[in-house]
Amino acid sequence: MSVRTFTTDTSIVLERELRPVTRDPFSVVFSMIQPLIFLGLFTPLLAGVTGASTGASLQAFVPGILVMSCLVGTSMTGSNLQMEMKSGSHERLLVSPLGRPAQLVGRALKEIVPVLVQALIIVAVTLPFGFRVAPAGLLVGLVLLAVTAVGLGSLSYSLALAVREQEWAFWGVQQTLLFPLLLLAGVLLPLESGPGWMRAAASVNPLHYLVDAERALFSGDVASTTVAAGLGAAVATAVLGVWVGTRAMARAS
Amino acid sequence: MTSSLIEARGLTRSFGSVQAVRGLDLDVATGELVAFLGPNGAGKSTSLRMLTTLLAPTSGSATVAGCDIATDPAGVRRRIGYVGQGNGAGHTQRVADELVSQGRAYGLRRREARDRAAELMSALELDALAGRKVQTLSGGQRRRLDVALGLVHRPGLLFLDEPSTGLDPQSRANLWEHVLRLRAEHGMTVFLTTHYLDEADTMAERVMVMDHGRVIADDTADRLKSKHVGERIVVRAAGRDGAARLAAAVATEASDVAVDGRTLTARVENGPATLPALLRAVPDVAVETAEVRRATLDDVFLALTGRSLRDTGSAEPTTETTGA
Numbered sequence: 092m093s094v095r096t097f098t099t100d101t102s103i104v105l106e107r108e109l110r111p112v113t114r115d116p117f118s119v120v121f122s123m124i125q126p127l128i129f130l131g132l133f134t135p136l137l138a139g140v141t142g143a144s145t146g147a148s149l150q151a152f153v154p155g156i157l158v159m160s161c162l163v164g165t166s167m168t169g170s171n172l173q174m175e176m177k178s179g180s181h182e183r184l185l186v187s188p189l190g191r192p193a194q195l196v197g198r199a200l201k202e203i204v205p206v207l208v209q210a211l212i213i214v215a216v217t218l219p220f221g222f223r224v225a226p227a228g229l230l231v232g233l234v235l236l237a238v239t240a241v242g243l244g245s246l247s248y249s250l251a252l253a254v255r256e257q258e259w260a261f262w263g264v265q266q267t268l269l270f271p272l273l274l275l276a277g278v279l280l281p282l283e284s285g286p287g288w289m290r291a292a293a294s295v296n297p298l299h300y301l302v303d304a305e306r307a308l309f310s311g312d313v314a315s316t317t318v319a320a321g322l323g324a325a326v327a328t329a330v331l332g333v334w335v336g337t338r339a340m341a342r343a344s
Numbered sequence: 345m346t347s348s349l350i351e352a353r354g355l356t357r358s359f360g361s362v363q364a365v366r367g368l369d370l371d372v373a374t375g376e377l378v379a380f381l382g383p384n385g386a387g388k389s390t391s392l393r394m395l396t397t398l399l400a401p402t403s404g405s406a407t408v409a410g411c412d413i414a415t416d417p418a419g420v421r422r423r424i425g426y427v428g429q430g431n432g433a434g435h436t437q438r439v440a441d442e443l444v445s446q447g448r449a450y451g452l453r454r455r456e457a458r459d460r461a462a463e464l465m466s467a468l469e470l471d472a473l474a475g476r477k478v479q480t481l482s483g484g485q486r487r488r489l490d491v492a493l494g495l496v497h498r499p500g501l502l503f504l505d506e507p508s509t510g511l512d513p514q515s516r517a518n519l520w521e522h523v524l525r526l527r528a529e530h531g532m533t534v535f536l537t538t539h540y541l542d543e544a545d546t547m548a549e550r551v552m553v554m555d556h557g558r559v560i561a562d563d564t565a566d567r568l569k570s571k572h573v574g575e576r577i578v579v580r581a582a583g584r585d586g587a588a589r590l591a592a593a594v595a596t597e598a599s600d601v602a603v604d605g606r607t608l609t610a611r612v613e614n615g616p617a618t619l620p621a622l623l624r625a626v627p628d629v630a631v632e633t634a635e636v637r638r639a640t641l642d643d644v645f646l647a648l649t650g651r652s653l654r655d656t657g658s659a660e661p662t663t664e665t666t667g668a
Contacts, residue, residue, distance in 0.1 A: 100449075107445040111436040179430020180437075183493060186396050186426040187449040188418060344399050 100190045104197025112204060119205045123212055126160040130217065133279065146221025153217050153224075154232070154305035155278035157210045158298055161236050162272060164209065165202045165243035166265050169251030170258070172198070177256050185343060195248060195340040196333060202244035203237040210236055225311035231318065232308040238325040239301055245332030252339040276302045297324035349374045349501055349533050350395060354404035357390050364390040366557040367404065372535060374500070377527065379548030380537040380559075381641060383653055387557040388537035389429065392505050395535075396426050409501050422450070425499035429506050432490045433478040439489060440465065440474040443496065450497035457496075464492040468522055484515030491523060502527075504536035508543060520547060541641045541653060553645060560648050565641060572647040573639035574599075575615035577622070579608045582630035593625045594618070606632075 112119060130152070138148040175181040184194060210233060214224060247265070254260035273279070275289065276298035282290055293299040304321020312318070352370035356363065365387040372378050380388040393399040395408050397417035405412065411419030433442045440461055447457030465471045468488040473481060481489065487507065494502055507523070508516040524547075527534055538544050544551050545565045553561040553568070561568055577594075581587045587608040591601050597618055598610035612618040615636030623631060645653045 103445060103448045106448075107434075107437070107441075110438070110441050110445075111434075114438065114441075115436075175434055177430070178433075178435055179428045179490075180432050180434040182398065182428045182430065183426070183432035183446075183490075184449070185398060186421055186424075186428075187446070188421045188451070189449045344393070 097190055097193055097196075100193030101197040101200065104184075104189060104194055105200050108198055108201035109204060112201070119208050120212075122164055122205065123160070123209055125163060126156050126209065126213060127216070129159065130156055130213065134220075144221065146223070149217050149220060149222040150310065151281070151306065153213065153222050154309055155276070155302050156213060157232075157236060157305060158239075158276060158302050159273055159278050160209045160213065161206045161240055162243060162269065162276075162298060164205055165240050166247050166269060168198075168202060168244050169247035169249075169261060169265070172248050172251040173254075173256060173258060173261055176251070181343075191341045191343070192337045195245060195336040198248055199241045199244040199333065199336065202240040206236055206240040207233055224309045225313070228308035228311050228313050231313055232305045235301060235304060235308075235321055235325045238322075238329045239297075242325070242328030242330070242332030245329075245336035249332070249336045249339045252336075252343050272296060272298055275299060278302055297328045300324035348372060348407075349376075350406070350408050350535065352395065352404065352406035355391065355394055355401050355406055356403045357387075357394060357399060358402045363557055365394070365401075368557075368559065370406075370552075370559070372533065374533055375531060377534045377547065377549045378536070379544045379551050380535075380554050381539070381541070381544040381548075381551050381645075381653075382554035383539060383651075386554040388539075388554050389505055390557075391554070392503055392535070392537055396424060396503055397421055422497070423499060423501065425494035425497070425502040427490045427494040427502070427504045427507060429509065431478070431486045432493045433486065435477070435479040437478055438474070439470055439476055439478060439481070442478065442489070443492060446493045446496045452497075460496060464495060467526065468492045482515075483511055484518060487511060487515065487519055488522065491519070491526075495526065498530060499532070500530075501533045501535065504534065506537055506539070508538075508540065516543075539653070545641050551641065553641075553648060555645075555649050561644065568641065568644045569639035573643040574611045574613065575639065576600075576609055576611050576637045577615050577619045578633075578635050578637055579619075579622070579631055580633045581606045581608070582632050586629040586631070589626055589629050590622060590631075594622050 134145060134148050134152055137152055138145050141148065172181060214222070214229065250264055251261055254264070275282070275293045275296045277293065282293045282299070300320045301324050304318045307315050307317040348371045350370060350372035352368050355365060355368040355370070357365045368391055380391065382388050390399065394401045395406055395413065397413050397420050400414070405414065407413070408420045409423035411423065413420055433439070443461035443464060444457045447460045448454070452460060465474055468491060470485070470488060470492060473485060478486065478489070504523070508519055511519065523534065526532065536548070549564065551563065551565050551568060552559045561572065563571065579587070579590055581590060584606070587603045587606050590608045591603050591610070594608070594610050594612070595601060598612045600611040602609045615638070619634055619636055623634060642653050645651070
């Protein structure tokens with residue numbers, strides 16, 4: 092398949108995936124509720140425990156919340172594909188001339204949109220409470236989130252393709268992985284105070300590097316090894332996800 | 345290019361130790377309307393999924409619309425229309441959007457895709473639903489949308505996998521009206537699977553009966569019936585020995601003569617001629633009822649397999665829900 096066919100096909104799939112989002116933008120806003128609840132209920136606790144100001148607590152917590160909303164949203168997206176597998180629309184697209192890699196990549200790219208919209212909303216609502224972010228850092232931080240979203244979305248689609256129409260299996264795996272990944276990323280509490288084995292586990296969690304990178308970026312520390320590590324983790328996640336996902340899509344029947 | 349539009353040789357598909365399709369040989373010429381008839385699990389859909397490149401055969405080969413399913417699946421996909429068992433449109437999508445996406449997927453430019461979507465919506469009575477979300481459509485409307493999606497690129501060959509399962513009788517009739525009209529307009533070849541006897545009987549010009557992964561008969565419905573079952577006359581006599589006397593009188597012209605109490609059943613070549621002649625031949629036998637029973641495809645299936653399609657619980661269109 093030529094590069095041109097691939098990009099055309101990917102854009103067709105992406106456009107189709109985005110239509111329900113653009114026709115019903117509220118679906119994105121609704122999926123915001125969970126991260127906002129975390130923000131509203133966890134920030135005061137964090138401030139209480141550490142004795143830090145609300146602004147300082149947000150400074151530590153908002154980058155984590157962005158990664159969390161990215162992970163929660165993208166990890167669920169495979170269930171959309173499962174719905175399409177159940178209804179028959181996935182099969183219809185498999186019989187169409189659209190290239191299989193494009194059918195995965197187009198879907199995965201769509202994940203960027205809700206992730207970025209959510210991130211901007213979270214930043215916007217926390218600014219009045221003392222959260223401060225460096226514009227350049229925010230920009231790079233959003234790019235890292237977008238790259239990670241493509242990888243995580245691809246992995247979620249791969250899971251859906253692997254378990255086929257068994258919804259319980261999809262949600263079982265998704266839920267089992269979700270919280271360890273979140274806790275071992277240092278989203279809620281910093282891992283530095285955790286035991287050695289926990290820090291060892293976190294060191295193989297790409298989201299851990301991503302959270303650290305976002306914290307550094309938002310405080311204006313753009314050119315640092317922390318950010319480079321975060322970029323590496325994001326790219327590695329995307330490459331792994333797309334590789335696994337395109338293989339799964341090629342075999343789909 | 346081969347002379348047949350579909351040509352399959354020894355197509356086999358196994359799932360683990362189960363052989364779903366066992367050595368399928370198939371030739372379908374341009375313009376035919378062919379049906380696979382058989383109970384659930386006979387291998388109809390698996391065969392269709394191999395011919396449409398959804399499933400790789402375990403062994404064997406096939407050419408569909410001039411392209412080899414194994415070496416040129418992309419060529420097959422560009423040339424065929426496929427309406428699967430499920431609903432092809434995404435539930436959260438809107439009717440017109442989904443048709444435009446489909447047109448784009450088959451290489452139409454944006455403008456062409458929009459025009460074609462409008463054309464198909466009008467041809468399949470979907471105009472009023474253009475902006476509706478697919479999940480709000482009725483079963484019949486969704487099925488018409490499925491057919492529209494399958495026709496976006498004006499394929500010369502359309503596959504329909506159990507097109508009317510789960511539809512009420514009116515929606516089925518309406519769907520077929522559209523399919524037959526579009527076929528006549530475009531000279532399309534149509535290949536469908538069905539487990540509905542009357543659908544195969546009335547719609548298909550050629551019926552391939554499938555059972556246990558094999559095609560066990562392949563002809564027009566009429567020829568299948570006369571070859572494997574024939575016509576039967578059933579006469580109920582008023583008196584005790586009437587049936588036996590009728591049996592003796594018809595014996596030379598009939599095969600499979602059976603007397604059950606006061607009822608005679610006999611298989612004959614030409615029921616409408618034989619029955620009055622028989623009644624005239626033994627005028628003193630008092631007869632209560634007399635009828636000619638034409639064979640159904642279920643009789644054909646029974647004659648071929650010893651089982652009734654109806655026994656599988658799937659031969660009649662009922663209000664069953666669509667299998668996912």
